[in-house]
Amino acid sequence: MPEPRLDVLCIGNAIVDVIANATDEFLAQEGLTKDSMRLVDAEEAERLYDHMRPAREVSGGCAGNTAAGIAALGGRAGFIGQVAPDQLGGFYRHDLTAAGVEFSTPPVDVGVPTARSMILVTPDGHRTMNTFLGAAQELAVDVLDEEQIRSSGILYLEGYLWDPETARNAMVRAIEVAREARRKVAFSLSDLFCVDRHREGFTALIDEARIDILFANEAEILAMAGVPHLETAVAAIAPKVETLVVTRGAAGALAVRGGERADVPAEPVDKVVDTTGAGDLFAAGFLYGEATGKTLVQSLRLGAICAAEVIQHYGARPEADLRALAGELAA
Amino acid sequence: MPEPRLDVLCIGNAIVDVIANATDEFLAQEGLTKDSMRLVDAEEAERLYDHMRPAREVSGGCAGNTAAGIAALGGRAGFIGQVAPDQLGGFYRHDLTAAGVEFSTPPVDVGVPTARSMILVTPDGHRTMNTFLGAAQELAVDVLDEEQIRSSGILYLEGYLWDPETARNAMVRAIEVAREARRKVAFSLSDLFCVDRHREGFTALIDEARIDILFANEAEILAMAGVPHLETAVAAIAPKVETLVVTRGAAGALAVRGGERADVPAEPVDKVVDTTGAGDLFAAGFLYGEATGKTLVQSLRLGAICAAEVIQHYGARPEADLRALAGELAA
Numbered sequence: 001m002p003e004p005r006l007d008v009l010c011i012g013n014a015i016v017d018v019i020a021n022a023t024d025e026f027l028a029q030e031g032l033t034k035d036s037m038r039l040v041d042a043e044e045a046e047r048l049y050d051h052m053r054p055a056r057e058v059s060g061g062c063a064g065n066t067a068a069g070i071a072a073l074g075g076r077a078g079f080i081g082q083v084a085p086d087q088l089g090g091f092y093r094h095d096l097t098a099a100g101v102e103f104s105t106p107p108v109d110v111g112v113p114t115a116r117s118m119i120l121v122t123p124d125g126h127r128t129m130n131t132f133l134g135a136a137q138e139l140a141v142d143v144l145d146e147e148q149i150r151s152s153g154i155l156y157l158e159g160y161l162w163d164p165e166t167a168r169n170a171m172v173r174a175i176e177v178a179r180e181a182r183r184k185v186a187f188s189l190s191d192l193f194c195v196d197r198h199r200e201g202f203t204a205l206i207d208e209a210r211i212d213i214l215f216a217n218e219a220e221i222l223a224m225a226g227v228p229h230l231e232t233a234v235a236a237i238a239p240k241v242e243t244l245v246v247t248r249g250a251a252g253a254l255a256v257r258g259g260e261r262a263d264v265p266a267e268p269v270d271k272v273v274d275t276t277g278a279g280d281l282f283a284a285g286f287l288y289g290e291a292t293g294k295t296l297v298q299s300l301r302l303g304a305i306c307a308a309e310v311i312q313h314y315g316a317r318p319e320a321d322l323r324a325l326a327g328e329l330a331a
Numbered sequence: 332m333p334e335p336r337l338d339v340l341c342i343g344n345a346i347v348d349v350i351a352n353a354t355d356e357f358l359a360q361e362g363l364t365k366d367s368m369r370l371v372d373a374e375e376a377e378r379l380y381d382h383m384r385p386a387r388e389v390s391g392g393c394a395g396n397t398a399a400g401i402a403a404l405g406g407r408a409g410f411i412g413q414v415a416p417d418q419l420g421g422f423y424r425h426d427l428t429a430a431g432v433e434f435s436t437p438p439v440d441v442g443v444p445t446a447r448s449m450i451l452v453t454p455d456g457h458r459t460m461n462t463f464l465g466a467a468q469e470l471a472v473d474v475l476d477e478e479q480i481r482s483s484g485i486l487y488l489e490g491y492l493w494d495p496e497t498a499r500n501a502m503v504r505a506i507e508v509a510r511e512a513r514r515k516v517a518f519s520l521s522d523l524f525c526v527d528r529h530r531e532g533f534t535a536l537i538d539e540a541r542i543d544i545l546f547a548n549e550a551e552i553l554a555m556a557g558v559p560h561l562e563t564a565v566a567a568i569a570p571k572v573e574t575l576v577v578t579r580g581a582a583g584a585l586a587v588r589g590g591e592r593a594d595v596p597a598e599p600v601d602k603v604v605d606t607t608g609a610g611d612l613f614a615a616g617f618l619y620g621e622a623t624g625k626t627l628v629q630s631l632r633l634g635a636i637c638a639a640e641v642i643q644h645y646g647a648r649p650e651a652d653l654r655a656l657a658g659e660l661a662a
Binding site for chain 2: 018020021049050052053054055056057058059068086087088091094095096098099113315317319
């Protein structure tokens with residue numbers, strides 16, 4: 001197995017975030033479940049947008065955020081995802097490339113625009129996402145650069161990519177290619193409702209040992225295991241993957257690998273502004289640690305440091321110098 | 332003269348800001364003059380963008396920022412400006428409308444996109460702007476709603492609108508309509524280089540008494556008066572307008588109206604993040620004060636409060652509750 005050319009190759013929905021403040025009353029009026037992600041069609045996207053406050057636009061998408069975080073730590077990151085040849089697609093490409101991420105998937109013109117997620121941030125900093133997938137769902141098997149996948153140490157995929165059928169097929173093929181090349185496969189369960197929508201598919205991925213590193217937050221691991229207690233869920237899922245990572249917000253994070261178990265607290269933060277991207281940046285830190293041979297607890301610490309940075313400002317891409325924040329851990 | 336339906340109607344370039352951090356070395360390499368605005372064509376816009384760091388997009392444009400600020404204070408604000416029927420134009424319309432600003436100029440499709448300004452923010456918080464005017468320069472006389480102009484207490488125009496010829500003609504006509512209706516006309520000199528480019532036109536506007544309230548920063552008033560000292564410049568220009576307002580950054584601001592003179596210090600701020608919009612929001616506070624019958628010093632204080640808010644975050648539109656910040660002054 002040759003030395004990898006990239007540390008981590010991330011595959012996911014290429015999405016520009018449209019971020020606005022909102023009240024809890026507004027979420028209630030709209031019938032939205034706080035902290036979750038729902039898919040919306042073009043019509044609902046327009047209707048909701050008309051009711052939102054002034055917004056700011058920042059490139060996002062879980063896997064894209066993770067790739068940007070890994071690059072900010074000094075890692076070699078790539079991204080595969082689908083944009084349209086429009087203004088948002090141009091922003092998306094610029095922002096990833098300028099962050100130092102290899103991104104060569106060409107835009108596709110099938111009459112739908114680049115994906116956007118309308119993100120409502122409540123005064124407590126929590127985010128509720130409404131995503132119009134647009135061109136992101138057109139990610140096709142034939143745009144995968146299989147040589148790029150084979151030459152990446154870790155392939156990282158977001159569970160959200162299971163939603164659109166075309167992209168799901170691309171994802172399944174990418175996993176095959178990575179496994180054949182004996183690379184690691186990492187996967188995020190993404191969202192509680194995403195687990196509900198795709199329980200069967202996710203269960204198959206896990207039970208068939210196609211995932212080496214599984215990321216979940218507390219709600220997702222409970223849903224996946226179908227039990228009401230964290231430790232029971234961890235005990236049920238951990239034996240099925242090489243490494244299980246569970247993020248717990250302000251309560252920190254834990255990881256289990258074989259007989260090893262590590263727990264870390266959350267990094268202290270001055271003020272939570274916007275939790276968007278917390279899980280994505282946690283994954284960035286952890287995967288960077290894995291790619292550079294850190295211990296389990298060190299990788300968790302890297303994840304916690306990156307997550308803490310991203311929740312202190314609007315947007316899900318790092319703004320501060322993550323490499324400096326990580327100090328010796330990034331050395 | 333009937334009671335105005337709008338407090339302030341703002342006319343300016345409809346621009347989406349593309350904001351990225353940059354070093355002073357980068358500005359030097361690119362030969363850019365810090366704190367200034369330069370116009371770029373599509374090719375140069377693309378070239379520069381390729382070299383910029385990851386960015387965030389926020390609706391901007393001086394007069395649009397001022398309109399948003401007035402609405403945030405509780406004033407009745409309108410905006411006239413030209414966007415294209417594209418994604419950026421959609422964001423621009425949403426952001427102004429959601430801020431409570433009346434904005435009815437229809438998009439125009441002449442094959443150029445909505446304007447964008449690539450704003451480089453250095454670590455000291457100062458901004459340097461590179462503007463591709465696109466559709467903004469297509470603002471035509473025939474899209475002016477003259478009834479809207481006649482029913483607005485103050486017409487506010489940015490000097491930048493003098494750059495594109497079509498928009499300049501619209502601006503001159505709007506001033507005529509406002510003056511015929513015996514409404515106040517307010518005008519910002521916008522930028523040092525803008526004064527240099529349009530000295531003749533600006534001098535005519537001032538000398539022919541077509542401007543009631545003139546806004547300038549220190550560099551602009553010196554350039555306009557053609558003298559090297561602030562007080563000399565103020566003494567030269569003040570007699571030609573009903574009210575002269577000069578903003579001086581951290582040194583505060585002053586206003587002269589007939590025999591009356593007022594000076595206020597800048598509001599204290601924790602950290603200057605991005606000075607973009609400082610002058611626009613100062614104008615918003617001052618004009619809101621004028622529209623609601625405040626004293627000269629109260630209007631200056633309102634300006635200082637609004638400017639202080641906008642420089643403490645990225646983007647030139649208010650994020651905090653300006654009305655609450657202004658307290659009794661907004662009552």
